[in-house]
Every structure is written in structure tokens, then in C-alpha cells.
Amino acid sequence: MEKQILIPSLAVLAALTCTSPAFAQSANEPQTITPYADIRYRLELVDQDGLPENATASTLRVRAGLKTREWNGFSALVEGEAIARVGPRHYNDTVNGLTSYPVVADPSDVLLNQAWLRYKPVKEVEAVAGRQAVNFDNQRWIGSVGWRQNDQTLDAARVTVKPVKGVALDYGYAWRVNRVFGPDSAQGIWRDDDIHMVRASIEAKPAGTVTAYGYFLDLPDAPLSSSKTIGVRLAGEQKLSGKAKLLYAMEYANQRDLGSNPRNFSLDYLLVEPGISAGAVTVKAGWERLEGNGVSALQTPLATLHAFNGWADKFLSTPANGLRDLYADVAVKFPAVGPIKGANARLQYHDFNSTRGGLNYGSEWGAMLAVPIDKRLAATLKFARYKADDSATDTTKFWFSLDLKL
Template identity: 40%
Template sequence: MKNAVATKPVMALPTIIMLGALGMTGAVSANGTSSQSDDSATLQEALRNGKLAFNFRYRFENVDDDVRPEEAHASTLRSRITYTTNNWNNLQVQLEVDDVTVIGSDNYDDLNNHMTDHAVIADPEGTEINQAWLAWSGLTDTTMKYGRQRINLDNQRFIGGVGWRQNEQTYDSFTITNQSLPDTTLFYGYINNVNRIFGPDDGRTGTPASDVDWDSSADVININYQGLGIGTLAAYAYLLDLEDAPSASSKTYGVRLSGAQGKDTKWLYTAEYAWQSDYKDNPASYDADYYNLEAGIQTKWLTTRLGMDVLEADDHAGVAFSTPLATLHKFQGFADQFLNTPATGIEDRYGSVEGKVFGTLVQVTYHDFNAEEGNADYGDEIDIAIAKQVHKNVHLLLKYANYNADDFGTDTQKAWLQVTVAF
């Protein structure tokens, strides 16, 4: 549970630092009089002038999944409050609290309740600490951060926050970001706990929510270089020892190039390759590859993309390439049919068109899914997203997904109405 994990040392330190700092402002000198140095005055100012932000996200989600006899309807509000101090002696603290509340009836399976005749919508109610970290930037071009924090690397294909769900995935971790080399960002993170989207309480036994936190000993390394002139080159190594999910433990090494060329009309391109094998206590012994190729054209009015996203299978081991910490909703369709890679792998061939109509962003994407190993035709999907910033503080989003099953899963339709107010 995220709120239960808050008692662990990795979570307690930022709070202790803040309380200690507050105590310093009222320190008593040897002669019994109140002592307030220039540093403590600066600290008071850092606390007083810190930034307080509010974010409210209402969402209505409807799911019609043929695997369940009843449709699901979820009307939820996520309320978020974030406080970040100003910098004091190269120190900064952030505390962020989320609350997810059902507005109206909760006729959906959130993997915590017992409405198993309804389709699944993984947005359980609860209040939790989403982020609580201490950052220090006392070294040139370097920031160290300790505590519960958001980690989104590259396009979040491997490490991300799953920000689409009302309960975000964050990490109890120690991270270092360094930009001392020209055009280069070096990132290292040690993750000792993954706070997953299914919390704050453990869900039903036998479901993905049965263990909402994963104890881990994960090393995450990512290097971004932007000095090529043709785009961003990234290299990474993700060594995931997931103690509470040993079958998802893996070591992954990869490279990614993403960029654009042109002025009025831009040519877009992405090429990525990664190789993965079992790690630590994973009971399987396997090797599998991942690759993504994407090309597109962006004009003033329209952007089109064609791509292929492939997670290979090791047919001898019966295991496929996996990305357990990714923001999976961004990939392989909004219907979320492939959150776990099938044992025969997956090939996702997709195309998208997006543009603005009367100031409203409209995007349509088509996916064709097939097994990477064998001849199975999983099915296809069409996704539609319509988004508009209706006010500087208000964002409106409509989404629709229609997955037509063939050799995998069941026919599924999902629709969302979302309103976000931030200030």
C-alpha cells in the first residue's frame, strides 16, 4: 500500500528533513534567547514561498468487455495537491497527495470489490502519498533525489508512471541526473519499491491488484545525447530485480533514436532495439528482443505516422519480452488488451492521423495485432482521441477504443469523458 509504505525510511526522510528544517528556524541559543541566522531566515522564505498546486481530474469510463456479462461504468474524481518548497542551500522538498473518490455508483470491478460480473476498471478509491522526495543540487549540473518520486524515461516504453490511471505509479528510489557533458543527460536510479496503480489497498487474491507494491532492487540507467543534429540518441540498461514478482524480473539493454528533419514539412522517424533476458530469481531462462520502427510526416495541418512495435517470444522457454514498469496504455491500443505480453509475443503494425479541427486536436489510430511466433491473428483495434484546452486551467478529453478479437482476448469497447482542472 502506498500509504503504508510511507512509514519506510525511504519515505520518512523527506518529512524528517522538512520538520528538522522547520525546527531550525526557532533554535534556541546558549543564553536562552531565540537565534535566527541568515540561513534560517532564507529557509523560512523557501517554505513560505513554496509552490502549492491543485489538480482535479474527473473521468467517466464505460467498458463493454465480452468476457464479463455486465458493462462497467466508473465515475471517479482524482484530487491532487502538490507542495514544493523553494530552493534552500541547494535543497528542495516536495509532498504530493492524491485522493480518488467515486462520484455516484461504483458499478465496476476495481479488482478490490466483489463486482466480478462487471468489466474491470482499475481505478479503486483511496487516499495516498503519491510523491514525497528530497532533492539536492549542490554539485554542478547534478540533481540527486531521494524518496517517492515520478520516473518517466524516454517515451515510457520501459519505465513510466502510468499517468493515465487515476492512481499513478511512482517509485521509492534514489536517483541522480547529471548534465555536465555537452548535449548529454545521464540518469541513474535505484528503485527499492514500485507503488503500482492498483492501490492504496491490496486487491483480491489472484488478480494483478493482489500485491499493490513490489519490493525491488532495480538499477535503472539511461543516457540521452542530443548532439547528433538528427535527433535524440538514447542508450539504456534496466536491471529489474522485482522481489514480489520474480517472473517479471529481467535485464534489458537497448538503444533508441528519435528525431525530425525539415522546416515547414517535417519527416519524423524513430528506431529502437533492445534485448532482454531473465534476471535474478526469475524461474524462466529466456532471451527475447524488442524493436520499434516508426516514420511519419508532419505538416502545419496534419501529422501521419506508420509504425511497427514488436515484442519477440522465446519459443523454447515459452516466455516473451516484457515491460512490467512501462506506461502500457500508451502502446498497443487504448483497450489495454496486451498489458501482459502473450507467450507467443506480439507484432503491432499501426498507423495514425492527427490534426486540429477548429482548435480541437483529433487523433485516429489503427492497430493490427499478430503473434510474433506462429501464425495467430490476435485482432485489430481502432482508437479515437479528441482533446481541447477549453480554458487555461481546463482541459477536455474524449477517447474511444474498439478492439475486435480474433485469436486473442474478447471483443472490447471502451469510452472515456475526462475533464481536468489545474491551478
Template identity: 40%
Template sequence: MTTSGSAGRWTPKRPPDARPPPRSSARATTSEPGVLQLRSHRSLPARQSSRHRRKPPTGAEMNLLIAALSLPMSLSPVAHDPGAGDSLTEALKAGRTYANLRYRIEHVDADGFAEDADAGTMRAVLGYESGAWKGLSGLVEFETVTPIGLEDYNSTVNGETDFPVVVDPEGVEVNQLYVDYALGEGFDLRLGRQELALDNQRFLGPVAWRQNHQSFDALTLRAPDLGGLDGTYAYIDQVHRIFGDENAVGDEHMSTHMLNVSRGFEGIGKATAYAYLLDFDDNVAQSTSTYGARFSGKRELDTLGLRYTLEYAAQEDAGDNPNEVDADYLLAEVGADFEGVAVTAGAEYLSGSGDPGDRFQTPLATLHAFNGFADLFLNTPDTGLEDHYLRVSGKLGAVKAALTYHVFDSDSGGIDYGDELDLTLGYKVDEQISVGFKFARFEADEAFADVTKGMVWVSVGLL
């Protein structure tokens, strides 16, 4: 399933619950209602040795890098407002501090486990964003995740393997720490640890649903209006995953290039082209090059709103990937909005030939937002995935509600994976407090086991 978003736009710097999402390469749009947050200190880790020496960039990577970095060369120096930002002290005083909390209880009943999982976790965030000084500004954000009340779950690092997995490990870290520089003419450069999102987060996102967000050590360049084009380039050196520092794949080094360029057409929609070149240092089976295009739009017809999205991408192995990858991605979605009710039908295909590793994968995505909230398809099976879904959403009084039905099949091998029903409810008490409920029921046919999940949370903005 898809979520709303726009390519190449900086995301606001606060999480979606109590602070705007971080400014990144696009607006983060898969936020969940109600989020509790606070992270504390984790230093930027030193570069660790790798089994693989850092390889020189390929021709395609060099072309992307040269194209991205040459964008601002012809721009005039940024103009500064003489009445603002002349003093570094004034810029620091003009900054803002923010803090928010999210407490969530998650229950998982999965066939194959003797015990159900029950996880009660508190996410807390404390951050500071400076004002601008001579075009420079910065942000630091600490995050902590703490089990409170219910600890019968496998966090992937706590050793509780008798229980189903709930990926909310205990931990304290620096979630974001970056410097922004306004280059002029709307061009912006960001360097440091940051949350990133592109388009609907199918390929790149912060996984805001989980208590430990995903962030990236990266350099990003934003070009908002280049001859009618909106462009974003990101070079990623390391990803800090939702699994936390104690997990072997919690922090992964890479040499990854992400280029996303879009153009809007008034009254029709937005066309986007992208190239995502992922090159992992150690987890080399996830090294791929992906090239794709997307078109998404909306038309108003009297009292009826029509929505449509079409996207295609081709993926091949890259770097030291030992597998031969020749995979495809296709998304087709249509929807109608009438008197506050939205109906959406869609099909998403991630190919898989059945050969080991020859499947379409998106390891840097906000994966929870796609293919069901039971999270059974975070990794694409070698036989691929076809997801046909129907969603109805709207408001029941003051409560936002969405009901989605999925049918999952393989791309090859003729396997019926099963079907899933998802329900979400969200209620905003005021500008600082929100609560939510989520339910997922997956009924397996072949190759999987039945799973039921229930989640309830409350989010409070403190500053």
C-alpha cells in the same frame, strides 16, 4: 505506438493537466488531455518481510551503481545565490501549493461479461513544493481517488467481478514525497517517493492516464551535460502501482537499477543507450535485465517535417526468475508533418517463443500508451506481440484529434489477435480547464474477445 519524450531529462513536478509533471529522470510525455486530481495521506510503508532474502548485487548491478555514483565526485561544491535561499523560512515561504481535479466516466463493453462496466471516478491532488535552501528543496503530494455517480465496475479490489475491469480503485495515499539536492554543475540528486519517466515511457513511467498514478521509492541522479552526454541513474526500492494499496501487487519491493544515457546530434536527432536491471523480491517472474539502444529525430524539409525512430533491446531473465527468458524488442516508426497534420506509421515487436514466461515485458512502463487503448496487451502474451499501426493527428479547429488503427499478431504460433481503432479528442477551455474524449474498439480474431471502451473526462486546476 510511441509518444514524444527525451531521455534523461527531469520531468516537471506537476501532472500534465493542471500542474507540470513531476521532475524525474525524463520528461513525461504521455499525459492525457484533461486530468482531475487530489491525493491524501498514505505514510511510506514499512518494509515488509519477503519470501526472498535481499540478494547481494550482481557484477553488472555493481558496475552500474559505481558508474552512476562516481559521476559527481569531481564536481566543485554547489554555488549558492546569497540573495536567495539563505533562510529556511524564506525558502518555505517561496514555495508553491497546487491542487487539481479530474472527473472521468469510463464505459467498457467486453464479450464474456453479462454486464457492461460504468465507472465514474474523481481524482484529486494537493501538493506543496518548497523553494531552495542551500541547494535543498522538497515536494509532498497527496492523492485520492473516489467513485462518484457510477460504481458498476471491477476496480480489482471492490469485489465487483461480474463487471469488466476499470483499474481506478478507491484510495488515499501519498503519491510523492522527496528531497532534491543540487550537487553543482547541473547534477541533481533526488531521494524519496517520486514519479519517474524515461524516453517515451516504454520502460519506465507514471501511468498518468489512470486515476491512481504509479510512483517509486527511489534515489535518482541526473547528469545533464557530461562531456556532451545526458545521463540518468535510478535505484528503485519499491513501486506503488496503479492497483492501489489493497491489491496484492499494489506495492512491490525490488532492487532495481535503471541507467539511461543519451547524446544529441544537431539537425539529426538523439541517440540513447540504456540498461534496466529489474529484480523483484516477490513477483520474481518479472525480474529481467534489458539492454538497448534508441535513435529518434526530426528533419525539416521546406514545408514538410520528417520524423523517425528506431529502437532495439535484448532481455534476459535475472534474479530469482524461474523462467528462461531470451527476448527481443524492436520499434521502427516514421512520420511526416504537413500544415498541422501528422501522419505516423510504425511497427513494434515484443518477442515471445510460446514457452511460459519467455516473452519481452516492461512491467514499469506507462502501458496504456502502447498497443491500443483497449488495454488488452498490458501483459505480453507468451506467443509475443507484433503491433503494426497507422496514426493521423492534428487539430479540428480548437480540438486536438488523433485516430489510430492497429493490427495485432503473435510473434510465434501464427495467431491473428485482432485489430483496433482508437480515437482521442481534447479541448482546452482555458489554462485551468480541459475536457477530453477517448474511444477504443478492439475486434478479435483469435485468442481474445471483442472490447469497446468509451471515456470522457474534465480536468480543473484549482491552484
């Protein structure tokens, strides 16, 4: 009850703070401290075969923070958030014990989301230390899981160097993972981690951007996810006739056991994703392969997993026999209608199979419509339908959300 009362209070406080004259920026003087806030309401409905109840999750997240202006190369950010249920308690939030309902991993909480200090002595060098959201490339390996109400953040120190135009070198060390489940969950925080993140990218014109990376995860709280992954990715585009463009992404990685992992494995990751963009329409096809050997499978525990292998989230953990995802994705941008500009829709289809044993896991359809109502407010409708064969159970999910930025 206390968290439900606190959420509206924080919403009012965030709105008042962002419009307060004390923080108003004069015409001749830049703001020393910039306040910001965003509020997200979401309704998530889940119908999952094998469970006696359907889930109805009505939640509200208020996030507010302060960011300083750069001074002698230093700047800082502090950001808190509160998440609360604003409807019936008809879902398993992973900590409330309601296991007769499907999981909607948005438990109520009030917490520190980010708090970091940045040092940028010159434009080519930047260092950030503290609790932070980290997103690399397409977030397949390292991401902040922005889809859920609570971000995934890392307590980490990172350095980025850009020695010449088109080249970037990154190194990061993280000792704690703050997961989307929150601190009340037994798996909400991974402590005493030994995580090294190494990444180098170069704009290799005309081919595209080539990125080489190494992610070394020793996770004592999740030993079966401890691994070292080394890979390379190419992403680019080529102009065709008129407004048409050829899009492409290709990636290969090898993952092996590391540190506290009791298993011994060497597994491959492959991605081939061609596409065509023509005006307002973008069409992509993809073949993604996460190898499994029947006991272990290639895992991506720090990824923004909702963005991959279907929105129904049936493959957040790769099955022991591996996963092959053959998919198609169509995105359409709509012309402006009055004050509504930037509305877009997506339709996708996935066919899931194993990489070992010839299993047909199932298939999934997904659809999404995003409508910016104005510069600060946006609405989203989203749907996913997973049809099971050899993995999991039939599942239908529906989302409606409103996002307000102050």
C-alpha cells in the same frame, strides 16, 4: 462512504489553499512554498464480450501538494491524492470483487503519491530521493501511468549528470513500486525490489537523440517479470520543404531473465516508427515487435502501458507467443476558436499478430478529442474498439474526463 465524503472536502481545501492570501506571492519576494492541486473527473464505460455486465465507472481524483523553493541547492515536494467513486458501483476496480464487470483499475483510496527531496548543487548535477514519478524517454520501459487516476511511483534515489550540452547520464535505484491498483490490492505494491536504471543520452546532430539504457528489475513480488533489458533508441526529425518535417524513431533491446525469475530466456524488442509532420497534421506509422518463445515473452512491467498497443488495454501483458503491432496514427491540431486554443484530435489503428505461431490476435480502432476550455480546465473524449480474432474478446471503451488545475 468515508472516501466519497472526503473527496469533495479535499477539492474545497485544495481550492482554498491555492487562493489563500497566506500563500500569495508579493511583487518583490519569491514564494517559499508553492501549493498546487489538480482535480480530475472521469466517466469510463466498457462493453466486453464474455462478461455478463457492462462497466460504468464514475470516479473523481483530487491531488494536492506543496513544493518548496530551492534553498542552497535543496528543494522538496509532498503530494497526496484521494480517489473515490461518485456514481454506481458497476465496475471491477480490482479490489471490490465485482468480477462480473469489466476491469476499470481506479479503486477508491487516499494515499501519499509523492514525497521527495532534491539536491541540485550546480545546474549540471541533480539528485532526487524519495517517492517519485519517473518517466524516461517515451515511457516504454519506465513510466508513471498518468492515464489512470492513481500514478505509478517508485520509492527511489536518482542522480542525473549533464557534463556538457546535449549529454545526460542517469542512474536510479528503486526498492519499491507503488502501482496504480493501490495498497489494498495484492499486486498494488511490489516491495523489497532491487531495481537499477542506467541511461545515457546524447544529441547527435543532425541525426537526432541517441539513448542507451539498461534496466535491471529483480521483483520478488512479480518474479516472472524480473529481467534485465539493454537497448538503444534513436529519435529525431529532418526538415523537408516548407513546414513539413520527417519524423523517425528506431529502437532495439534485448531482455533476459534476472534474479528471482524461474525461467530462462533471451528475447528481442524492435521498433521502427517513421512519420511526417506538415503544419497542423502529423501522420505516423509503426512496427513494434515484442518477442515471445511460447513460454515467456518480453515484458515491460514498469511502462506506461496504456500509451502502447491500443487504448483498449488488451496487451498490458505480452502473450507468450509474442506481439507484433503494426499501427498508424494521425494527429490534428485545430485553430483557435474564441477562447478555445490548442484543441487536438487523434485517430489510430492497430493490427496485432504473434511473433511465433502465425496467430492473428485482432485489430483495434481508437479516436480522441482533447479540448482546453481555458488555461486551467480541459475536456477529453476518447474511444477504443478492439475486434478479437485469436486473442481476448471484443471490447469497446469510452471515456469522458474533465481536468482542472489550480
